[in-house]
Amino acid sequence: MNKKVVVGMSGGVDSSVAAYLLKKQGYDVIGVTMQIWQDEAEAVKEENGGCCGLSAVDDARRVAEAIGIPYYVMNFKNEFKKNVMDYFVEEYLKGKTPNPCIACNRYVKWESLLNRSLEIGADYIATGHYARIEKLTNDRYAIRNSVTAAKDQTYALYNLTQDQLSKTLMPIGEFEKDTIRKIAVEAGLPVAHKADSQDICFIPDHNYASFLEREAGDRVPPPGNFITQTGAIIGPHLGISHYTIGQRKGLHLAMGHPVFVTEIRPDTNEVVIGENSDVFSRELICDNVNFMSIEDLKDSRKVIAKIRYSHKGSLCTIEKIEQDKIKCTFDQDVRAVTPGQAVVFYDGEYVLGGGTIV
């Protein structure tokens, strides 16, 4: 009997080809689209954008039909609200800068979707991520860089557990983006030319400030002062949740030269402003650590760390300074270490682990 795999289909090219490839490889494939935030009515109006909204259902259904696999829509709105949207809001209220995609992967895609898939008899779930999963000689599973450096998505997957990885397939990690589109065209998939997704899927208008207002109401931090590193007040700000480390735009500060946010102080409701050179730092500390290629970090070691999705990676030395807390010292200064964002450590092409910057 063939192994059964549930493919999370967003309606985009990547997950569509993932389903197609698995089907060709002989798996018993089931297509599933997660309904996570959009209302049915809104979903119809969606044009493009988020990875997980829109005409997703229509497109995914057509692809499933083209490939010849059963297709379902599963409702994960509650799980998404609790683990992604609420987390997103709470972090911003605390002056942090969250990464909702990481939370979505860890708790919705790889927890809710995986569990429900197992319940209906699946052996694996699969996604259209540009990454590979391999079992190492130490018996641990680890995410490995996609063959295409230009479209590597390992950063957002560092938080997956061993159990989750053991039940996951990422069939397109072996290909280049161009190849994927080519396969989609050759297979006659109706979404071959659809644009890549981007931005926060549950905030279609990109206005996360008003989203926070709707979600948190008067819990949103009030206006306060922009100050310099020496404490001088240089103007009013809209509330700490409007800013992030390294930000330049939207400050409405005409200082004659560009200025940037260097620090956010929730306790005094102040946002510290400085020069571009002031936003560079040499070290950081993270918690909520998840180890992937290794079981634990005993001795300090040299790795490559990414401090944001698009970061190319910087050499650094990591050491465990206490339970669930790692200190990372870079060889050279890195720009805008931002609390709330994830640091992901790489051992060569493999994800060693990562944590949340504090």
Added chain:
RNA sequence: AGGGCUAUCGCCAAGCGGUAAGGCACAGCACUUUGACUGCUGCAUUCGCAAGUUCGAAUCUUGCUAGCCCUG
């Protein structure tokens, strides 16, 4: 209400008789499965107001208005 100085885009600021530099801010686009960063493009038919000199003025003259400084 004596004397002096200054009034150019939201902020700063070039210009000194020949038909409005630049920076910051701001906007749009690109980039991007987070927030940012970055790049590109745009952004004063007009120079406090009024009159005059001149072929031609933001640039010269006069008056007015406003702000700043000094002396009462």
